[in-house]
Amino acid sequence: MDFESKADATVQDQCTAGMSKKIAVNPLDRDFIEEQAKIFRNAWVPVCHESELPEPYDFRTASIGNENIIICRAPDGKINALLNVCPHRGMLIERRPQGSFLEGQASGNPKRITCMFHAWQFDMRGNCVYVAREKEGYQERFSKDDAGLRRLRCIVNYGGFVWVNMNDQPVSMLEEWAGPALSAIEEQLNSVPLEVVHYHKEYVEHGYKAEALQFLNAEKDGAVFDYGHCTITRNEADVKKQNVSTDFPSPDSKATTKVHLFPGYVFDLSGPVLNVTVVTPVDTNRIMIEHRGLAPQGESKTDRDVRAKYYNLNHGPFRIPATGLQENSENNFLSEHYLDEWSMWMGTHPEGLQRITEKDSADKDSSLEANESITGPHVVVIGASHAGISLADRLRKHGFVGNISIFDKQVGGPMERPPLSKGFLLGGGESVESKSLLRQKKWYKANKVRLKTQSTVHKIDKDEKTITVNNGDVIKYDKLVIASGAVPKELPSSKGIGNAFVLRQPADANAIRQTANNSDSVVIIGGGYIGLEVASSLRKKGMEITVIEAGERILARVASKPLAEHLHKLHVDNGVTVITGVGVESVNQEDGIFHSVTLSDGRVIEGEMLITGIGVYPDSQLASDAGLETQFSNGGAILVNNEMQTSNEDIFAIGDVALRREQNIAVESVHNAQETAAIAAAAITGADSPNIQTPWFWSDQYDAKLQSVGIVPVQDDSVYQVERPGKRDGAVSFWSYRGDELVAVEVVNDPATYMEARQCLDTKRFPDPKQISKPSYSPVDSGGGRS
């Protein structure tokens, strides 16, 4: 059921249950419901502040659009948002605005969320822990493990606000949604822990958008940001008077910064006062505005009183309104921006100025679309990541003038993967997303590349030459390129645990970052590049890290032994515990919360979160379902020839999902994604095949920048390494030889040596293994090289 029909159904259910006064048949109400569903399906909503539920088991209720939600604090202190609707018969579960589940309620046990109707019980993460008469009533047909409150995306950020998104796959991440506009006050918001000290709400007779427009019309200056965030008014004179400080304003500060966020939130930092308003539509012509006043936790009574006084003057319910009506601004680009934003989600411009088709509005990336009508040859690409995007780029560079459509199940603009385990994890609220986008928006327009995100391809029909997308669209292709990448392996016992993660997609990295911001220790299973990079990033945050590697050494599959030893020491020197040669016996959790792993030697390693980085498997299900040849009968990589063509001549496969028949190991790297894309693009357009480079790869850990070129044949015992000291401190390289033949070079903190090594391998000029350890010996100029 899609969100709109679900929203309708909810209202109708409520009507039948006599629980709501809303009458779904009134056309105005129907518009209202539609508006609610369309807008609130995508919006990040600051539903409350973390100080409103300070202790474990505390909760707060709220609503978003037509849905009731409950926000609660789990025993480990994490805040979760759940749909406040019982999975049994759909009744509203918690009715109080705020409270604690620590004490039992009349119909339930302590520490449980209990539905008063038939006493089903749930823990703080929404897992169903008790179903009355489960065995007698349901026998084997149903188990409580199948039920549970629906968990919603929930992030605590920007001064401790609890942001919830009804969409499991948000159109944009919170930092993209709110970050750019809030960056003006983010440092102040995050400088000290805040608490809500004032709360009141008011009902105002106004349509939802009319209210928002009124706000915006009143603003003279401002800036608009992507994702419809409209904003910032600053009183320059006041700014000058302010003591320049990033701390939360003291009771005597003067500056004013107002941030409006679509669809109806205002963060207003004026003088010493932070007021945050959240507008919730009540019905077609009524809105509720919640006002929250915030102050630093633990400030003196005198400061608090002064602050309250200022607050009440400007925002209190008994303040005296300003003199005269605020004038309408000539410069009303903010309201235009708002209207555009509105029409993007609603499909209709509120002032009837323009109609955006339903088709466009269904997808946030519609602005990226260029060639709407499909004429000429059509290349369809499944997967918009390193491989898929490179392919489109190469096709255009080869002069391909037909249509290119890329489908991806992810939300938001495609992002680079490498930063996700590195710098991205270090960020707090800062938005690194836009600089990590694989291509900026204008690239798609300029290159006439149609990007369809949130579009999962379900089926390939190679006879009809079509693909079927999740919205039911059947798309015809002339050439199909599968760039569906790989998915991380998970330990079965860690599945479904809230504080256990794998890392592949931006959303995974975001979830890890959020949890890490509130955790002190992490257990990482897997000593491969991903595990080690995550270890280094989180260690920089001061977390206690244990890396567990089942193999005899870290990086056993991808790096030489001396490099692995070098990096192992680097981690240990940085305070990370690295355990090798021991497997994981069990992942231990309580109430769905990870707390430790038991190792095969009986040791128990505790941690506040778990990250598993034990490799990936190619995402080739679609291809094997379509009867394309894969590595194994039950899956594995899609087998391709040297032109990246699969067993079907019109279908190509590139990147992590593909394996050339003559190759025996898969290389999962950005270089491989780009190179295989270039080969396929050449094959499709009939251009000359590109020169094949020696594979390269990089990794950042602590201050060590690793660059490697060539593939170290780790299984080949005849391969040996020679260490070459670098000229600078901390610089070193490991040269892998088979006999006199150079096969790979791994370089730490020495870009110049890396370039030389690359030149040697690309030109197949092999420096003398007996000399290479001497810094004075030049691998390229010494003439010692052999061809």
Place this chain on the structure above:
Amino acid sequence: MKDNSMLDLERKIEKTIYKATLALDENNWSAWFELCDETFTYAITSFSPEINKKMTYFSGDKKELIGLMDMLPKHNTDHSPLHRHTSVYSIDISDDGKSATAVSSVTIYQNMLDGINSHLDSGESRLFVIGKYVDEFSIVNGVPRFTNRETKLDNRRLDKGSHWPL
């Protein structure tokens, strides 16, 4: 049993509270201030179970209140008259007879005048807020005067309406 002078004083306090109610209903600020001591302070507070905190929505001393009243005509505000229904529940006079506290229940209705659409709304009475007055008095020469009033509201939803002391 209370002696007559105490009963007399209680009656005076009660009367002062009712006089204040009438003065406030009529927006007769000077009549209200006459009932207040020079040291008078006023606050509107509420406890929010939503955030689990006691809050002050409005506060001021006599000087600030007089300043506020002077400013009122210059502001746009809703002019719907408020109508208070006050019942004095308890009066405690100090042993020395120099001060007292009183708790009254108060219900305030709003008689609509110039809200959003006066064509439709004017003339209608709506329940505005409910709460309690917690009053403190000084008693000089048998005359009680307000030294403090805390209007403790039950409401946390406060729609447009009055912007002066309740």
